[in-house]
Amino acid sequence: MGYMNVLSLFFIQTVLLVVLVAETKAKVPAIIVFGDSSVDTGNNNVISTLLKSNFKPYGRDFEGGLPTGRFCNGRVPPDFISEAFGLKPTIPAYLDPQYSISDFATGVCFASAGTGYDNATSDVLNVIPLWKELENYKDYQNKLRAYVGHRKAREIIRESLYVMSLGTNDFLENYYSFQSTRRSQFTVRQYQDFLVGLARDFITELYRLGARKLSLNGVPPMGCLPLERATNIMGQYECLQEYNDVSMEFNGKLEGMASQLKRELPGFKMVFTSTTYDAFSQIIRNPAEY
Ligand SMILES: *[C@@H]1O[C@H](CO)[C@@H](O)[C@H](O)[C@H]1NC(C)=O
Numbered sequence: 001m002g003y004m005n006v007l008s009l010f011f012i013q014t015v016l017l018v019v020l021v022a023e024t025k026a027k028v029p030a031i032i033v034f035g036d037s038s039v040d041t042g043n044n045n046v047i048s049t050l051l052k053s054n055f056k057p058y059g060r061d062f063e064g065g066l067p068t069g070r071f072c073n074g075r076v077p078p079d080f081i082s083e084a085f086g087l088k089p090t091i092p093a094y095l096d097p098q099y100s101i102s103d104f105a106t107g108v109c110f111a112s113a114g115t116g117y118d119n120a121t122s123d124v125l126n127v128i129p130l131w132k133e134l135e136n137y138k139d140y141q142n143k144l145r146a147y148v149g150h151r152k153a154r155e156i157i158r159e160s161l162y163v164m165s166l167g168t169n170d171f172l173e174n175y176y177s178f179q180s181t182r183r184s185q186f187t188v189r190q191y192q193d194f195l196v197g198l199a200r201d202f203i204t205e206l207y208r209l210g211a212r213k214l215s216l217n218g219v220p221p222m223g224c225l226p227l228e229r230a231t232n233i234m235g236q237y238e239c240l241q242e243y244n245d246v247s248m249e250f251n252g253k254l255e256g257m258a259s260q261l262k263r264e265l266p267g268f269k270m271v272f273t274s275t276t277y278d279a280f281s282q283i284i285r286n287p288a289e290y
Contacts, residue, residue, distance in 0.1 A: 032107070117202070
């Protein structure tokens with residue numbers, strides 16, 4: 001399944017979710033987003049990277065046909081999730097100077113296209129590393145406390161839904177690229193374990209900072225992304241099975257780590273989804289949790 005198909009599937013499922021969530025009294029004050037191009041809503045516009053999407057045809061289906069820095073025709077999944085929870089229809093990028101803490105209080109995106117769990121991945125295209133996304137989040141917390149007060153800020157931080165979506169670039173931009181040094185340091189299985197360790201540390205830190213509800217997204221079938229198929233000349237442009245196997249194995253390890261963390265961290269609610277479909281069926285089956 002192509003990546004854009006995943007997004008349209010996501011859209012259909014979101015429509016379903018809007019209806020279902022509207023019927024519950026879900027209490028989610030904000031959606032807070034970390035990750036890569038699958039969820040970036042414009043942070044890369046304001047950093048010095050070549051990896052930007054603030055030009056046409058990006059944004060073709062966005063309100064006013066505006067290229068916002070989202071890597072797709074219209075809105076990205078977190079925008080739909082936000083709307084589904086009765087919040088605003090688009091989530092502002094934290095680095096976008098058009099917005100301020102009054103906007104970010106009900107949803108904010110720290111994601112940066114091209115980034116990964118591994119510091120070496122964000123270096124490839126000079127984008128925002130994950131540790132820096134977390135630094136920006138800490139900065140956000142300070143601003144939030146100044147804006148709504150400590151008590152209310154603590155509540156927003158605790159009740160918000162955190163969304164994480166990244167990992168693809170660690171393999172495709174970094175591990176499997178020609179100039180990668182990671183391949184001489186790790187077998188692909190060891191590299192998966194290394195990334196899962198980084199994901200675990202990141203989530204534990206988010207928890208320590210007050211987060212309690214998290215949706216962790218795995219990677220799509222990486223062998224079926226358009227670029228991978230286009231370069232699979234020997235395989236007649238079919239999906240690359242090897243990369244799809246790596247995706248599945250990595251998702252399995254992320255999922256194992258997620259269920260372990262759920263047991264270890266008191267009061268922590270976490271959904272792991274390797275397909276968008278899973279995300280919705282989980283939320284739909286258990287709406288009271290959100
Ligand atoms: C990534 O870089 C940050 C900032 O230099 C550093 O604090 C962190 O330890 C690095 N992570 C790893 C796994 O090397």
